[in-house]
Amino acid sequence: MAEYKTKEQKRKFYDSQHWKQLRVKVKQRDNYECQECKRKGRVTIDTNEYSESAKRKKIMLVVDHIKEIEDHPALAFDEDNLQTLCVNCHNKKHGRYVDYSLWQKSTKWNDEWW
Ligand SMILES: [Zn+2]
Ligand SMILES: [Zn+2]
Numbered sequence: 001m002a003e004y005k006t007k008e009q010k011r012k013f014y015d016s017q018h019w020k021q022l023r024v025k026v027k028q029r030d031n032y033e034c035q036e037c038k039r040k041g042r043v044t045i046d047t048n049e050y051s052e053s054a055k056r057k058k059i060m061l062v063v064d065h066i067k068e069i070e071d072h073p074a075l076a077f078d079e080d081n082l083q084t085l086c087v088n089c090h091n092k093k094h095g096r097y098v099d100y101s102l103w104q105k106s107t108k109w110n111d112e113w114w
């Protein structure tokens with residue numbers, strides 16, 4: 001059983017071809033909409049996926065593990081354990097604050113991001 005406890009193990013996971021294909025699939029399944037916003041009756045889509053002009057909005061989506069892979073490694077590739085979230089909801093879920101303007105410029109690795 002694979003483990004995703006260390007930063008290195010997680011990096012390997014998020015760098016994997018399998019994950020990259022899966023997150024595309026999940027975003028398609030979720031119509032490029034944030035599922036958490038959707039539950040609240042809002043629609044937040046990944047404008048980056050569409051037009052050049054919409055890029056200004058910079059709404060980014062991540063594919064989130066509903067149950068963290070650290071605690072549930074068996075669910076790492078389980079589509080039922082995956083949901084599309086916008087960065088705002090994702091950060092709220094994980095209780096962290098990230099400065100996106102900084103992130104844009106840095107190449108620093110951030111778990112579920114790419
Ligand atoms: Zn959201
Ligand atoms: Zn997450």
